[in-house]
Amino acid sequence: MRRTPLLFAAILAASFSRQATGTQPLQAISASQSSTYLNNHPADYAIDDDTNTAAHTDCGSEEIWLKVNFEDDCFDFVRIVQDKLNEYAARMDGTKVYVAESETGKEQLCGTIEISTVVTVPGQTYDISCREEGLLCGNQIVIRQSRTEGKGGCIHVTELQAFGVPRLGKQVSATLF
Numbered sequence: 001m002r003r004t005p006l007l008f009a010a011i012l013a014a015s016f017s018r019q020a021t022g023t024q025p026l027q028a029i030s031a032s033q034s035s036t037y038l039n040n041h042p043a044d045y046a047i048d049d050d051t052n053t054a055a056h057t058d059c060g061s062e063e064i065w066l067k068v069n070f071e072d073d074c075f076d077f078v079r080i081v082q083d084k085l086n087e088y089a090a091r092m093d094g095t096k097v098y099v100a101e102s103e104t105g106k107e108q109l110c111g112t113i114e115i116s117t118v119v120t121v122p123g124q125t126y127d128i129s130c131r132e133e134g135l136l137c138g139n140q141i142v143i144r145q146s147r148t149e150g151k152g153g154c155i156h157v158t159e160l161q162a163f164g165v166p167r168l169g170k171q172v173s174a175t176l177f
Helices: 005-017 044-047
Strands: 025-026 028-035 064-081 094-101 107-112 125-129 136-146 159-166
Touching: 025 064, 028 107, 044 064, 044 159, 064 094, 064 107, 107 125, 107 136, 136 159
Parallel strands: none
Antiparallel strands: 025 159, 028 064, 064 125, 064 136, 064 159, 094 107, 094 136
8 A cells, every 4th residue: 555655745734734825934043031040941942943941931020021033024923832741831821922023112912822721732832823914024023921911920932933934125116016
């Protein structure tokens, strides 16, 4: 039986079904966060492609955030991966994900992480859509949690991945029309 290529094609199609046509993984440049838990879990761990590390803010602050800088891109969705053990998945409940412009400070809401149960699958992944009548454009992804809104009071992210397209030049030539 020659089902292997067909099975592989089905798995491959399922893995990319979340991406809109033409979107691609976007390269993060740097990361920062509001605080660092035990000075041992820096923001850069969220973009190091290592699932054995995690960015982790201090718990209990009023405003908690993680910012990841990109080129000037348009975002389709953001994937947030938590650690394999997932002991603290409930801490992410109520966390909001934004696309931001660092120069103006303007933030556009992509979505909110909602965890329906405390028990989640190890290595939980959250795909947050950034589409609102098109892709949201900016140069930062900001994960923000307010202690009054969130349930955990800290951010714990193994990897943050963004998918979309580079923003085309801001000036459009009149000769194109």
